Amino acid sequence: MEKQNLPVIEVRNLKKHFKVKNKGILHAVDGISFSVMPGETLGLVGESGCGKSTVGNVIMRLHKATDGEVLYKGSSVLDSKGNESMDFRKKIQIIFQDPYSSLNPKKTIQSIMEESYRIHNLCSGNERRERIEEIIELCGLEKYVLDKYPHELDGGKRQLVGIARALSLGPEFIVCDEPVSSLDVSIQATIINLLMDLQKKMNLSFLFISHDLSVVRHISQKVAVMYLGQIIEMAQTDEIFANARHPYTIALLSAVPKINFKEKTSRIVLTGDVPSPINPGEGCRFAPRCFLCRDICKTQKPDLKEVEPGHFAACHFYEESREKAREMEAGRT
Structure with a gap:
């Protein structure tokens, strides 16, 4: 099968269990499967504690999977090492829920944005600054923001910085972990519409994690409903x-x-x-x-x-x- 016909991300029987001292095993994610096609948004919904964010963290390898597979265009993400692992990390990014704690308070926005370029040895000097300015402006921010610290920005601008950081390496798939849940409704609308515009421009695929059904209905083509670590229903958004x-x-x-x-x-x-x-x-x-x-x-x-x-x-x-x-x-x- 040609790679362009493959899902960008395919999750197969994914499990993540945590040992709880003197109690047993917590089944945070317990055998879920789904796929996300190029340019598609899968909304993952459910009440707090059902395992939604854990799914995103395992895909990003922030948690080690207990069992199962995560495939990027047919290649294993969880077993990758060395240069292959670094390539996956460029193509799979995450937007965190809290736009404040996800940004280093001791660094300027410029320094935060430069970090991914330094890690992956991509461009330098004026070229790096120009690329960062382009991404910042693409996300609706002005250049002066680059010289600010996170605490000097409001919640909406901080989240836009988080989006810009996720886009900086040219990803194909982004885990959006409740990216608007802590923001005012008007700011939520701005960011959701921005994500949809960026998706069209860059052919991005999203795993959009949320408990807000109205937001999920607006942005997603397909919806998966989780309950206590398991997907209990999945279909096209209108059908759900x-x-x-x-x-x-x-x-x-x-x-x-x-x-x-x-x-x-x-x-x-x-x-x-x-x-x-x-x-x-x-x-x-x-x-x-x-x-x-x-x-x-x-x-x-x-x-x-x-x-x-x-x-x-x-x-x-x-x-x-x-x-x-x-x-x-x-x-x-």
């Missing part, structure tokens, strides 16, 4: 929002504020306790909170299977989920 099949996804979507006030619906409120990710049981991890839960759900884990063309869900009773949800939203149960 119009025809969700997993009870957890349906409950998440019911919580999204609706503009049409004439539409009388009730939010689906989940009851029960969230299971511990430490030594989880064999059944469905959503079972204690699920409105479709039956005995089989407590003992047998449902596989992530294709329930419709291009639409995957991990639920024993996915065929009943939509109708049951309509009844709950209408207040009939």
Whole structure:
């Protein structure tokens, strides 16, 4: 298969477990698979603690994978060494969630931007300064910012610096780890639109990690929903929002504020306790909170299977989920 037809990033059965002293093994990421094609954005959503950011950190090799594979255009990222590893690091970058703690407070923005060029021995002197100025301006910042320290900039500008730094080596794939969650709504819109413009100009691929469904719907072509370390539903964005099949996804979507006030619906409120990710049981991890839960759900884990063309869900009773949800939203149960 030609490389241009391969996914930019392919994740196969990826696992990341942490040992918790005197308690057992925390299954932060537990056997997930997905792919991101050139120019595509995959939105990875789920509540806090489900393992979204850990996925991004393992892809970036900030955490060592417990098991599984991460492939960049068919070549292993996790097993790469030497020059091959350095090449991967140029092509795969990350935008961190916190635009303040991710920037060295003791360095100017110029020095922060130069660091990646020094590590990879790319250009020097005036050429380096010119390239940095071009990237800074491409990200909507003025040149004077280069002489400032991070604390002298507001949150929006700091995050734009983070984006510029991620773009400095000409990457093809960027992990966006909740890049707008700590910013004002107006600044969020500016940065999201900037990312979409840069994607078109540079043919970038994104793994966009977020808990904000409205942002994910705006920027993503495909959505994967995580729950306690596992992907429980995945499909094209429009399909997820119009025809969700997993009870957890349906409950998440019911919580999204609706503009049409004439539409009388009730939010689906989940009851029960969230299971511990430490030594989880064999059944469905959503079972204690699920409105479709039956005995089989407590003992047998449902596989992530294709329930419709291009639409995957991990639920024993996915065929009943939509109708049951309509009844709950209408207040009939």
